[in-house]
Amino acid sequence: MSSNAVIIGPLTSSTIELPFYSSRVPAGFPSPALDHMDQPLSLDELMDVDAPHTYLVLASGDSMIGVGIFDEDVMVVNRKLDAVSGHIVIAWLNGDVCVKRLKKRGDQFVLESENPKYMPRYIMEGDEFEVWGVVTGSLRRFLHG
Numbered sequence: 447m448s449s450n451a452v453i454i455g456p457l458t459s460s461t462i463e464l465p466f467y468s469s470r471v472p473a474g475f476p477s478p479a480l481d482h483m484d485q486p487l488s489l490d491e492l493m494d495v496d497a498p499h500t501y502l503v504l505a506s507g508d509s510m511i512g513v514g515i516f517d518e519d520v521m522v523v524n525r526k527l528d529a530v531s532g533h534i535v536i537a538w539l540n541g542d543v544c545v546k547r548l549k550k551r552g553d554q555f556v557l558e559s560e561n562p563k564y565m566p567r568y569i570m571e572g573d574e575f576e577v578w579g580v581v582t583g584s585l586r587r588f589l590h591g
Contacts, residue, residue: 450507450544493583499526501579503536503545510534510545512560519586521545525579534581539567540574545581 489495505519513534515521521536529535531550536543537557546557546567555569569575 450505450509493522493585494524495522496524496526500524500582503581505545505584509559509561509564512562513547515545515560515581515584516586519584521581522583522585523579524582527580527582529577529580536578536581538574538576538578539569543578548577 490497501523503521503523505515505517505521507517510516515534523536527533529548531548533548534545535548535557536545537548538544539557544557546559549556549558549566555575557567557569559566
């Protein structure tokens with residue numbers, strides 16, 4: 447297994463608030479959004495940032511596209527949460543950092559991709575394995591630079 451996650455760094459709390467529009471925007475013709483503006487919302491609140499326990503990780507590759515995590519998405523990771531079967535986690539396995547869904551089958555843990563072209567990776571006796579945090583959300587940029 448090769449690394450498919452790059453640690454960006456820790457998050458700190460922010461006092462910046464952005465306008466929040468409660469109405470849903472159709473992916474067709476725009477509507478006058480100012481008519482629907484509610485109270486300001488911070489990205490901390492929106493992404494459930496729990497500083498200093500939250501950090502950012504850059505996704506690499508296509509192994510998690512089934513859950514909407516694509517190459518170069520920024521994942522929000524909380525290292526304070528206890529990982530349980532079914533969580534998407536940042537894991538360290540034998541020297542590689544990866545993002546996978548953690549599953550427990552019987553007494554054995556498995557790291558599963560969300561892309562059928564990748565096989566599950568069973569955690570075997572003798573493997574060096576740690577969960578570095580639970581992915582709580584992700585951000586995607588459409589314009590870079």
